[in-house]
Amino acid sequence: MIDLINKIADSYIPSKDELIALIDSYDNPQICEYITAKAVNIRKQYYDNKVYIRGLIEISNYCKNNCYYCGIRCGNKNVNRYRLSEAEILKSCEIGYKLGFKTFVLQGGEDPICDNYIIDVVKSIRYNYPDCAITLSLGEKSYEQYLSYYEAGANRYLLRHETATLKHYEKLHPNNLSLENRMKCLDMLKDIGYQTGSGFMVGSPYQTTENLANDLLYLARLKPHMIGIGPFISHKDTPFAKFPNGDLRLTLFLISLIRIMHPSALIPSTTALRTLSKEGHLLGISAGANVIMPNLSPDDAKKNYTLYDNKVYSGNEAAIHLEELKKEIQSIGYKIVAHRGDAFNYN
Numbered sequence: 001m002i003d004l005i006n007k008i009a010d011s012y013i014p015s016k017d018e019l020i021a022l023i024d025s026y027d028n029p030q031i032c033e034y035i036t037a038k039a040v041n042i043r044k045q046y047y048d049n050k051v052y053i054r055g056l057i058e059i060s061n062y063c064k065n066n067c068y069y070c071g072i073r074c075g076n077k078n079v080n081r082y083r084l085s086e087a088e089i090l091k092s093c094e095i096g097y098k099l100g101f102k103t104f105v106l107q108g109g110e111d112p113i114c115d116n117y118i119i120d121v122v123k124s125i126r127y128n129y130p131d132c133a134i135t136l137s138l139g140e141k142s143y144e145q146y147l148s149y150y151e152a153g154a155n156r157y158l159l160r161h162e163t164a165t166l167k168h169y170e171k172l173h174p175n176n177l178s179l180e181n182r183m184k185c186l187d188m189l190k191d192i193g194y195q196t197g198s199g200f201m202v203g204s205p206y207q208t209t210e211n212l213a214n215d216l217l218y219l220a221r222l223k224p225h226m227i228g229i230g231p232f233i234s235h236k237d238t239p240f241a242k243f244p245n246g247d248l249r250l251t252l253f254l255i256s257l258i259r260i261m262h263p264s265a266l267i268p269s270t271t272a273l274r275t276l277s278k279e280g281h282l283l284g285i286s287a288g289a290n291v292i293m294p295n296l297s298p299d300d301a302k303k304n305y306t307l308y309d310n311k312v313y314s315g316n317e318a319a320i321h322l323e324e325l326k327k328e329i330q331s332i333g334y335k336i337v338a339h340r341g342d343a344f345n346y347n
């Protein structure tokens, strides 16, 4: 396994079987230690000890989709639905900008009525904060829609593929959604010129090691600028309420492996990691991640944007507690910087 890790670090694309064997060794302490050290080393070469921050604004929890894992699925009648106004979003940006954020991430459900609203909001942020990056994470749209957001001033788009295995995709989504369209959306986003992010959940129901290997091979082909992974966490009002949460150590192992396969990628240490463990965000950075996305949403939005149970929203994952987060990150040998943090070699 050590040889295989070294080969991957030298740009070798492993076969599916090699990946399966490697992923299955995640609980072997020697292999885990080796892959983590390798990932940290590669991360240092590309990003030194820098950690980039993004201000996450959860703009709407209306969603027309009914994904079986997600708490804000349209079938969940217990959600207090909200949609932030343009003024509320701009207020969050203002607070964030004063704190030192140079990237705003607007995330939401697939809110069906939000097209012109998105364009107007993006234009306003672009006008008020010309030095900031605008990231969108609003799900599957048409080419024309993606292009209109891009022309309004958005720079980046996050769209996890969720799982690259067709049979597994169909177990996680109702049949009006397709893996083919998800992947097509990712190709369109790259074509348009977005810095594009993809990724998947670790430990989602029915996931096998082979599914994870397929995810890594798909990412190796797609070569996204950003790769976000986080543990699946069950939500009580979904069909997957009784499924166990994803595994913390496996998630960290995969962050390290993804760092080795994508040396220059922007890899967030996600909120879901932190929901599993109080120190999850620090463990993610120590495994090879280089981005953190503190929550800039107004308090009511944070409470109602419940993708999964026990989502943390009152500690220093909140953007307003950035100073505390900076100290924590410093205590593990890294440094939060106030840069846009664009993708490496991105023109």
Ligand code: SAH
Residues within 6 Å of the ligand: 069, 070, 071, 107, 108, 109, 110, 137, 138, 139, 140, 158, 159, 160, 162, 200, 201, 230, 231, 232, 233, 234, 235, 272, 307, 308
């Ligand atoms: N509507 C947007 C944003 C979705 S929320 C889109 O379709 O891309 C962002 C991510 O949260 C999803 O891509 C999914 O990977 C993750 N997520 C959703 N439910 C989750 C759960 N129960 N546990 C962990 N992550 C979850």
